[in-house]
Structure formats: structure tokens, C-alpha cells
Amino acid sequence: MRRGVLILDTIGELIINGLKATATINAVFYICAGTLMGLIVGIIPGFQSAMAVAILLPLTLFMGPFESMVFLISIYIADIYGGSITATIINIPGTGASVATTLDGYPMTQKGECARALGIVFGSSFFSGIIAYIFMLFVMLPIARFAIRFGPPELFLLGIWGITMLSSVSSGDMRKTLIAGLFGLAIGSIGVTATGEWRANFGSLYLIEGVNFIPAIIGLYAVSEVISMSERKFIVRDRLPEIPKLSNVLKGLFEPFKNIGVFLRSTIIGTIIGAIPAAGGTIGSLVAYGDARSRDSKPELFGTGYAPGIIAPESANNASTGGALITTFSLGIPGSATTAVLIGALMIQGLRPGPQLLREQIGLVYAIIVAAIIAQIFMLFFSIIIGYKVVGILGIPTQILVPLISVFCMFGTFAIRNAMFDVYLMIAFGLIGWLMKRNGYPPVAIVLGIVLGPMIDSEFIRTITLWPDNWMITIFTRPISIFIFILIAISLITPILKKRNKNKNNITNKILPDIDLSED
Amino acid sequence: MFKFSFRDKSIVVETKKNKIEIKEEALILSIIIAFIIPYYFQIIELSKRSKQLPLFIVFIISLLILMRLIKCININKETDKSIVKSKNSQATKEEGSFINKFPLLPILGLLFLAFGVSIVGTYISVPVFVFLMMFYYGLRKWVIMILLSLGVTLFLYFVFKIWLMVPLPQGIIFG
Numbered sequence: 001m002r003r004g005v006l007i008l009d010t011i012g013e014l015i016i017n018g019l020k021a022t023a024t025i026n027a028v029f030y031i032c033a034g035t036l037m038g039l040i041v042g043i044i045p046g047f048q049s050a051m052a053v054a055i056l057l058p059l060t061l062f063m064g065p066f067e068s069m070v071f072l073i074s075i076y077i078a079d080i081y082g083g084s085i086t087a088t089i090i091n092i093p094g095t096g097a098s099v100a101t102t103l104d105g106y107p108m109t110q111k112g113e114c115a116r117a118l119g120i121v122f123g124s125s126f127f128s129g130i131i132a133y134i135f136m137l138f139v140m141l142p143i144a145r146f147a148i149r150f151g152p153p154e155l156f157l158l159g160i161w162g163i164t165m166l167s168s169v170s171s172g173d174m175r176k177t178l179i180a181g182l183f184g185l186a187i188g189s190i191g192v193t194a195t196g197e198w199r200a201n202f203g204s205l206y207l208i209e210g211v212n213f214i215p216a217i218i219g220l221y222a223v224s225e226v227i228s229m230s231e232r233k234f235i236v237r238d239r240l241p242e243i244p245k246l247s248n249v250l251k252g253l254f255e256p257f258k259n260i261g262v263f264l265r266s267t268i269i270g271t272i273i274g275a276i277p278a279a280g281g282t283i284g285s286l287v288a289y290g291d292a293r294s295r296d297s298k299p300e301l302f303g304t305g306y307a308p309g310i311i312a313p314e315s316a317n318n319a320s321t322g323g324a325l326i327t328t329f330s331l332g333i334p335g336s337a338t339t340a341v342l343i344g345a346l347m348i349q350g351l352r353p354g355p356q357l358l359r360e361q362i363g364l365v366y367a368i369i370v371a372a373i374i375a376q377i378f379m380l381f382f383s384i385i386i387g388y389k390v391v392g393i394l395g396i397p398t399q400i401l402v403p404l405i406s407v408f409c410m411f412g413t414f415a416i417r418n419a420m421f422d423v424y425l426m427i428a429f430g431l432i433g434w435l436m437k438r439n440g441y442p443p444v445a446i447v448l449g450i451v452l453g454p455m456i457d458s459e460f461i462r463t464i465t466l467w468p469d470n471w472m473i474t475i476f477t478r479p480i481s482i483f484i485f486i487l488i489a490i491s492l493i494t495p496i497l498k499k500r501n502k503n504k505n506n507i508t509n510k511i512l513p514d515i516d517l518s519e520d
Numbered sequence: 521m522f523k524f525s526f527r528d529k530s531i532v533v534e535t536k537k538n539k540i541e542i543k544e545e546a547l548i549l550s551i552i553i554a555f556i557i558p559y560y561f562q563i564i565e566l567s568k569r570s571k572q573l574p575l576f577i578v579f580i581i582s583l584l585i586l587m588r589l590i591k592c593i594n595i596n597k598e599t600d601k602s603i604v605k606s607k608n609s610q611a612t613k614e615e616g617s618f619i620n621k622f623p624l625l626p627i628l629g630l631l632f633l634a635f636g637v638s639i640v641g642t643y644i645s646v647p648v649f650v651f652l653m654m655f656y657y658g659l660r661k662w663v664i665m666i667l668l669s670l671g672v673t674l675f676l677y678f679v680f681k682i683w684l685m686v687p688l689p690q691g692i693i694f695g
Contacts, residue, residue: 175587179581183555183581186577187555193566197567199571223630406629406630409630410630414689418686420634427634430626430630432548435548438529439545
């Protein structure tokens, strides 16, 4: 008890020092600058936070370690806010972590509730970010210790768990969803294997590193959406839509609290999955969406503009940034390209992330986390302003939007590695995405396959390499593996049981509609 | 010998004896098959560890595609003419509401833009592309069209060249 009190006292002191460091004009300036840049980067399709963070890294030479990290982390987090704005308004996710938001965010916009959808997005991101980062302050080390125990079998099963979420994104024929998901897995397996072999690169040097998922996302969502847009006068309807009210945005901010279970579970899912190296916001948001749908009493409403369908992925994707920073700071392991650049930023300042950083610079780490919590307030403020302005896109005729978005998509894709090959890949995915949408194949299933394919494949190969004689026994006997396996079983069985119950109720209602079962 | 006609998302091929309806979905499945077949021949030469999972994927996806293809192709199935009529009348109503343009124009446009950028560079291809696309979609406000075409090009220059320091293609002619 005494030790616990002592630790709390120490953490309390660290938090207060962090607040003092953040309450300076310098810190506020860098938070605002980073937030605005991150929002702009997130809104434009094809732009990634990793790109912006890498390019602005040299600027941080002129900053102290605290200011540089606060600036770069603000870009990292605000990028997700920005990506979710376009995912909701025009069905074009700006980041992989916003793909799941399109499933219910855009349908809600199509119903004429764009302002409410944005409010839910901002509210979910803001409150989950606050909770995840506060959580970070107290449980950073235990989560880091838990995350490091994920070996190849656990990561393989985590990927499989992600794939079982296909059942949650399927609103029609499951076979179509499976075909799309397996197609995505096949595409994701292109590249260099864990054994060093070139696999299915079709003789192209551009495919040695595999298919980058950014051209795939831009093609499947942005380009296919541009094709669909060209058949309408305006984005949402055939006539000029009504201007959304700011009051509806503000009302939507507090909707996560009307679905508190979904919100809290998704925040925890996002934080934990974000903390696992190689997983990230994309996987976290899709898993949270699948979890929310499987537990909901009305799963058929998902995909129709249902509030929990926005709350779940948005809570998870922002919380995952907190989880990712836990492993970045405490273990020195980057979970994504952006966090790898953040490690570079720390090293430029003469600091080495990992256990050493926590031992020697714990004050700095806690100050950065406190600044990230304060930054959420600025993010919410700027998101509401910029998001509300971006809603004006709904009033711009598609005659103007189609060519402009096409140009941004092309050059955003080109900028990844200055290769026109990626642009042609994006165009091919655009055609495939458009055809798929017309015929009931969900593009999100392909994205899921492309994102998870490399992880599932490489961790499977590592597992059978490390345990060549008994890899199957190993997978199903490690404690964390057993836990993930139970989660997989639950996510597969729950929808089947619910469907069976629903059919049973329907049959009962048909047979016994008029019989009064009450006792006299 | 053969008579082709288009119905709602399907092609109907009529011969003397048979009427074959092929749904649009068969096109997607054909694209996936066109990828899976060379993919299979690429992975079959790999080591056992590297090809285990991809082979499993190929096997399952082939089965599923076969099941769907069977459903996509209908031979001599009687079509309900009343349904076809109502679908046609719905299409007419939709034509009046929507801008009924060639839907795949953005794809063709992007291909031409990519080609143009490789030949004459970004600063010529982009404004021409934007202007022509807006013109095709029926916009006739010349000032707005010119301003937007030039504005987008300037935006690309400042954001990519200046801010992100990403070199934009100059093309073969000016490169």
C-alpha cells in the first residue's frame, strides 16, 4: 500500500511537471502547428503522416527534445482526425486507420446527418485519446511488458483474429466477402518472404517490397468513389444538400457516452492492439468494429449509418496511437513507419528510446504524454473548425471535384516512392474497387487482406521455422495464443448464435403471434 | 449467329438454341482468376515454407470463385419480362436525374494524365487534364475553369516541390 502510494505520488509529480512544461507559448505553438499540418495531411488522400513527419524531421534539430516530440506526435495524431473527416464526408479514408469509419460514417452522411457523423467522429477520437493517454501514464510499463511477450505464434493468431472480422464487414453474401478478403491476402503476400525469397513479384522490381497498401486504399476508395461521383451532380444527392448545422456537430460529440460500452471496449482494444508491434490503427479499428457489431443487439444496422459503427473504429484508431507510443518509448520498437521516424527524432536529440529512456528521462516521457493529452483539446477545436469547412465540399458540384480529387490521388500516390508504377496500380485498384462495389463485394475486405497478409504470412513462416516439428502444438498451447484463439472462436460463433436466435424468434412470432401467454 | 444485348448488370448472348446470361460479377471473378493463375505459377517454385499459406489461399479462393461463377452464368433461364420492363423504366427515370456520362471516364482520364505527365511533364498535363475534364462534365464557367486548372498546378508545386520536396515528373520532352 505504502509502495503504491509512493508510486502515485511520483506519477503525480511527473504529471504536474508535464503540465508546467506544456503551459508555455513554445509548446502550445508546436502543438497547434503540428495539429494543423497533421489535419491537412490526413485530409488529402495519399498523404501519410510518415511522409510529413519524415520531411519535417530536420526542423526538429532546432528544437529541444520535448518540443520536437510534441510537434511530431501532434502531426501523428491529427493525421487520423483528418483521415476520418474525408472518410465520413466523401467515403475516402485519408489513412488506413480510417477505413473502418467509412462503413457507417459515409452512410450517415448520405442520410443527411453529416454534421452528426462528424460530431461522433470527433467526440469518439477526443475522449478515447484522453482516456488512452491517461491510461498510458499509469500502465505504460505493464502494457509494454505484455506487448513484448507477443512472439510469432501470437502475432500470427492476431492476424487471423483480424481476418475473422471479415464476417463483421459482410452485410450480404459471405462468399463474396471471403473472395475479396482472400484476394487481398494473396496481394498482401507479394514481396520478399521471411525466408528471403522473392514471391509472386511477376518479374517487376517495383513489387519486390510488396504491394504498398496506400495505392490500394486510394484506388479502392478514392478512385472508385470518383467514378461513382461522376454519375451524380453532387456528392451525396442529386441536388444541393442543406448546409449542416454546427449545433448538430456539437450534439454528436457526446454520443459516445450514449454507447458507453462500445466506446470503452473499443478504446481498450485500440490501446492494446496499438501497443503490439506490427499491429496498428488499421487492425485496431477493424477489430473494434467487428467486436461492436458482434455484441450489438441490432447488428443488421451496422453499415447503414449507425452511431456505434462510427464510435467503435474512431475510439480504437485514436487510442491505438497511445498504445503505439507505449512500445515506442518503453521498448524502442516502432509499430509503424511514423513511430520509426519518431524514434529517429529522439535519437537526433541524443536520446535512445527503450528501458534506458524510462530510467533516465522519465520526466521527459511523462511530459510528452501530458502534452499529447492537452494536444487532444487543440485537435478537437481545429477538427471542428476545419471539418465544418470541409463539409462545404458537399455543395461543390462533382464537375469540379472529380478532376481535382483525381489529381490529388495521383500525385499523393506518386509521392510515396516517385514511381508511376504505383499510380498505375492505384488506377487498377480503382477499377476493381468500382466493379466490386457495384456487385456487392466489400473493398474493406481487400484492404484487410492486404494489411494483414504480410503479418500473417511472415509470422507463420517464422513460427514453422522456430518450431519445425511441433508448430501446431506450439500455436495452441502458449498462454497468450490460447487467449487469442478463444477470442477468434467467440468472434466466429457469436454471429452464428445470434442469427440462430433471431431465426428462432422469427419462427416463434410467425407460429404464435396471437396467443396470449400471460396467466390469468 | 450470336446476338448480344445488355440488361441490368448483365450481358445476354442469344444463339439459335440457347440464351446465356452472364452477370457483370463474372468480370470481377475473371480479373481475380487472371491474377490467381500466374500467381499460382509464381509461388509453386518456392520452398515449402514460403508457399504453404499462398497455396492454401489459392485453393480456397478457386473453390469459391467456381461456386460464384456457376451462379453468374445462366443458360436458358426464363427471364421475367415484367421485371425487365420495370428495371428499364427505372433506368429511364434515373437517366433524367443523373449526369449520365461514361462512368469510366475518370479511369481513362487518369491513364491519359499518367501518360501525359511522363511525356510532357506535370505543369502542362495537369492544367490541361483538369480543364478538359470539367469541360466534358458540362462546366462552362471559363474563368473558374482556368483559375482552378492553374490553381491546382500551383498547389501541387508549392506542396510537393517546395514543402514536401518531392520532385514532380518533368516528362521526357522537358526532363
